[in-house]
Amino acid sequence: MTNKETIVVIGAGVIGLSTALRLQQTLHPNQSILIVAREFPNTTSLNYASPWAGAHYRPVPARTAQAAREERQAQRTYQHFKTLASTEPAAGIQALDGIEHLENPPAEYLDARTVEDFFGHLDGFRQLGPSEVPAEVKWAVQYKSFAVNSPVYCAYMLRKFILQGGQTKEYTLADAREAFHLADGAVKTVVNCSGMGFGDPKSFIIRGQTCLVRNPCSVTLTRQNSDGSWSFCIPRPLDGGTIIGGTKQPRDWDPNPSLETRERLLSNAAKWFPFAPGSEGKFDVIRDIVGRRPAREGGMRIEVESIAGNQCIVHAYGVGGRGFELSWGVAEDVVALVRERGLVRAKASL
Numbered sequence: 001m002t003n004k005e006t007i008v009v010i011g012a013g014v015i016g017l018s019t020a021l022r023l024q025q026t027l028h029p030n031q032s033i034l035i036v037a038r039e040f041p042n043t044t045s046l047n048y049a050s051p052w053a054g055a056h057y058r059p060v061p062a063r064t065a066q067a068a069r070e071e072r073q074a075q076r077t078y079q080h081f082k083t084l085a086s087t088e089p090a091a092g093i094q095a096l097d098g099i100e101h102l103e104n105p106p107a108e109y110l111d112a113r114t115v116e117d118f119f120g121h122l123d124g125f126r127q128l129g130p131s132e133v134p135a136e137v138k139w140a141v142q143y144k145s146f147a148v149n150s151p152v153y154c155a156y157m158l159r160k161f162i163l164q165g166g167q168t169k170e171y172t173l174a175d176a177r178e179a180f181h182l183a184d185g186a187v188k189t190v191v192n193c194s195g196m197g198f199g200d201p202k203s204f205i206i207r208g209q210t211c212l213v214r215n216p217c218s219v220t221l222t223r224q225n226s227d228g229s230w231s232f233c234i235p236r237p238l239d240g241g242t243i244i245g246g247t248k249q250p251r252d253w254d255p256n257p258s259l260e261t262r263e264r265l266l267s268n269a270a271k272w273f274p275f276a277p278g279s280e281g282k283f284d285v286i287r288d289i290v291g292r293r294p295a296r297e298g299g300m301r302i303e304v305e306s307i308a309g310n311q312c313i314v315h316a317y318g319v320g321g322r323g324f325e326l327s328w329g330v331a332e333d334v335v336a337l338v339r340e341r342g343l344v345r346a347k348a349s350l
């Protein structure tokens with residue numbers, strides 16, 4: 001044992017890595033961070049969601065407390081992505097035009113106040129007129145968005161964490177409380193960014209199938225179809241191809257890509273998305289992607305659980321389908337909770 005105190009972060013997905021990086025800004029000199037995870041960037045597993053994500057930034061307006069909380073987290077992440085895109089190209093985050101075409105817009109999209117609350121912070125935001133969109137589109141907008149090459153971004157964050165003195169350990173925990181025993185130094189705080197949590201009955205997966213193609217596209221376009229389903233294309237920065245999506249299938253455990261789904265995604269993409277000349281509806285497929293979004297009824301669990309003595313577990317799991325878009329806001333919320341308890345320094349060193 002050393003005199004050092006270790007904060008253990010469980011999980012090396014986008015939530016664990018963002019939280020660990022944000023925590024590094026507030027450590028006391030005698031504190032360090034250890035990330036313990038079953039999977040790290042550069043490994044692939046169906047149950048490790050982050051490398052499979054699109055991922056782009058797109059507001060999701062709704063009039064619920066969960067949507068309002070997520071929106072606050074999203075807006076802080078937008079600012080963070082803006083800084084990274086302009087200062088750290090190796091992070092794999094790129095500013096680009098985001099376009100949305102809705103055929104059958106839900107009520108919240110038609111309410112001016114809600115649109116302002118959810119879209120007002122976006123650079124270059126404007127509603128598109130009928131002459132700018134296909135005839136069947138009833139609601140359309142354009143704004144500055146960000147595309148994230150998810151495996152590159154996760155690898156970048158891990159590298160940065162280690163360069164700043166962070167430690168890692170590959171280990172599969174049976175229970176979050178095991179983490180108190182895995183560091184050389186004393187552990188008072190464990191941050192649980194395990195995606196699904198440990199046996200939480202509210203946790204569930206949302207299966208997603210997408211298709212990664214070589215064909216380049218310069219914008220991210222999201223389309224809501226007349227039947228209520230959604231289609232999207234997301235270019236992956238640093239020449240990583242384009243993601244064509246996608247499905248959202250709650251509690252579907254099928255690990256295999258469906259060929260039928262792939263054909264539907266590609267035929268919709270050929271109709272709707274502005275691929276570079278030369279594509280003509282033909283796609284050069286790199287691979288099908290199947291991933292499991294770690295969701296939770298009622299939204300993400302962000303709360304402190306006191307354990308015997310002066311130990312605590314700060315839970316941060318169940319982010320669902322927007323882990324990248326909410327990541328930095330979530331990390332800040334977690335650090336605020338840890339700070340309130342006096343477990344790290346009050347001021348961040350940036």
Ligand SMILES: Cc1cc2nc3c(=O)[nH]c(=O)nc-3n(C[C@H](O)[C@H](O)[C@H](O)COP(=O)(O)OP(=O)(O)OC[C@H]3O[C@@H](n4cnc5c(N)ncnc54)[C@H](O)[C@@H]3O)c2cc1C
Binds near residue numbers: 014289294
């Ligand atoms: C097809 C698809 C498209 C998506 N598109 C987008 C998008 O456009 N925008 C967006 O923001 N998000 C998108 N997502 C969602 C995004 O991928 C998730 O929200 C995000 O990756 C969740 O991150 P996480 O860190 O909570 O979980 P994960 O990435 O799953 O990481 C969990 C970590 O905890 C570790 N862990 C779990 N259990 C244990 C244990 N028992 N012991 C030790 N370690 C453990 C794992 O090894 C891993 O390191 C998409 C997801 C999919 C599948």
